[in-house]
Amino acid sequence: MKIFKVLTPLRAASIVLAVVALVIVLDQLVVKRDYAPPPSHDVTEAIVAVERDVIPTPDFAPSLPLSTEPLQTVDPAVVVDEDIIPHEPETVDDVVDELLSAPVHHAATNPRVVIIIDDMGVDVKRSAAVVDLPAGLTLAYLPYASNIKAQTAKAKEAGHELMVHVPMEPMSQTKDPGPEVLRVGQDEAAFAQILQDGLNAFDGYVGINxxxxxxxxxxxxxxxxxxxxxxxxxxxxxxSRTIQNSVAGDMAREAGVPHASRDVFLDHENTAEFVSKSLAQVERKALKDGLAIAIGHPKDVTIEGLRAWLPTLKDKGIELVPASQAVK
Structure with missing residues (x-):
């Protein structure tokens, strides 16, 4: 009887200790299951890189005809004022590869893209090839292009929206925007006459860039x-956002002019690979934000890239719209 009275408290203590030990073990298992390590430095850097606009934004000067040779690498020291942000080539490829491999999240309910083709009309053959692409593009014609009224009438008949691609003064003095150019410090009367000449070059357009x-x-x-x-x-x-410090949007807003800004340049590098990657960037921005505005040029690689890409938009749930439906 005495032995039983001694063992009973011991047995009770053992049971308590066993329960405590079991609780500790179960708690550790729950912590391990729910624990997720913080992202590594490399992953964090990749996320930050994706948010950057890695595609340069140069002024484009068409030649007659436009060259299909790859653009030469620019010296960063010469383009400080041109908003061409230098990047190491491998960094650009890494970021674009990350974009292409990342899962697409359809955040926007009605994603839309605007494809603007600048420098239209000067290279007649390639401009005609652009017009033959599926309807719904926005085509910006240079006012000094030859036979401009016939070219633009055909483009409008094919179902494309028209803009006037108005020559404006660049930072670089070595670039030639064309015969009649709007310039800083120009006499007000001369400025007005040049602008009106450009806007009177052809009919049927609804905006300018x-x-x-x-x-x-x-x-x-x-x-x-x-x-x-x-x-x-x-x-x-x-x-067109050829420079970061543009005040065009602010001045348009003050004047009550509907406006929008370019998001992506499609063909800064004249290669099929670059155009393909740029179009992928356009898709992702549209699916994420609801709208992406891209600018390209009448180059062979751009024309072929768009010919292959445009028919895929419907299955991706993306709508091609003219620029007039994107301005506000």
Missing amino acids: NHMGSKLTQDKTAMARVMTELKSRNLYFID
Whole structure:
């Protein structure tokens, strides 16, 4: 009987200790199951890189005819004012590869893309090839192109939207925007005459964008003049964003002119691979944000890339729309 009285407290203590031990073990198992290690430094860097705009934004000057040779590498020291941000080539490829391999999250309910083709009309053969692409593109014609009224009439008949690609002064003095150019500090009467000549070059357009213009689009006085004329004609403005410090959007907003800005340049590098990767970037931005505005040029690689890519949009749930449906 005495032995039983001694063992009973011992047995009770053992049971308590066993229960405590079991609780500790179960707690550790739950912690291990729920624990997720923080992202590594490499993953964090990749996420940050994806958020950057890695595609340069140069002024484009068409030649007659446009060259199909790859663009030469630019010296970063020469283009400080041109908004061409230098990147190591492997960094660009790594970021684009990350974009291509990452899962697509359909955040936008009605994703749309605008494809603008600049420098239209000068290279007649390639401009005609652009017109033959599926309807719904927005084509920006240079006002000094030959036989411009016939070219633009055919483009409109094919179902494309028309813009005037207005030559504006670039930062670089070595680039030639064309015979009649809007310039900073220009006499107001001369400025108005050049702008009106460009806008009177052909009919059927509903807006304009800047050809080059990395200097002019930084000047509030000049852009206010442009917006006053656009307001009087009920036209929209697309900022090609050839420089980060552009005030075009601000001046358009003040004047009550519908406007939007370019997101992606498709063919800064004249290769099929670059165009393909740029189109993938356009897709992802549209699916994420609901809208992506891209600008390309009448180059063989761009034409072929669009010919293959445009028919795939419907199955991806993406709508091709003209620029007039993207401005606000």
